[in-house]
């Protein structure tokens with residue numbers, strides 16, 4: 001297994017982006033983990049606590065509802081949604097990520113699939129009661145961030161919810177960072193697209209030093 005080197009990581013991502021292959025590097029992160037989901041450096045290996053809180057507080061019974069997890073990584077959040085009662089589709093653009101999920105959860109009820117947010121199967125259009133994304137918009141460059149937001153909204157069934165969990169930054173700061181955290185103006189794009197903001201949390205995580213985050217929920 002390769003040691004995580006932040007400088008090498010940034011250079012590698014920039015090289016893919018400069019070569020007009022902005023998604024080509026994702027699979028290499030999972031391939032470098034050599035089949036060990038614990039070796040994927042961005043995986044928390046536990047469900048997002050803000051997702052768990054939302055599931056606990058949400059008043060509607062998720063039984064019979066559908067959820068889609070964008071860029072599911074190694075699957076912790078998809079499994080949490082499934083445990084809560086959703087029929088979950090979880091997809092990632094990385095074949096190796098999907099292989100890791102299937103090996104990690106051989107008896108899962110989650111449907112783990114290889115798919116691209118920007119070219120998803122057409123029957124998915126407006127078909128999910130819950131669309132969940134954690135830390136995927138922030139790893140996309142430029143125009144793909146807006147396209148990702150729009151694609152997420154297009155997956156949403158009438159009256160469905162979108163949950164967005166991401167790193168955050170102040171406008172004008174960290175503009176060259178990879179990943180590039182979302183600022184308030186960017187995440188408010190979900191409201192400008194006509195969704196109703198149901199909740200919004202700005203918080204620091206438990207890392208040292210702490211990393212600022214947003215967790216926002218919207219309803220169609």
Ligand SMILES: C[S@@+](CC[C@H](N)C(=O)[O-])C[C@H]1O[C@@H](n2cnc3c(N)ncnc32)[C@H](O)[C@@H]1O
Pocket residue numbers: 023026027042043044070071072073074091092093094097115116117118133134135136139
């Ligand atoms: C930073 S990781 C976050 C993974 C996971 N959601 C988590 O919180 O640990 C971003 C994920 O998005 C996936 N991804 C990037 N672009 C994608 C796309 N166009 N369609 C589907 N998945 C994508 C990557 O392969 C990667 O697994």
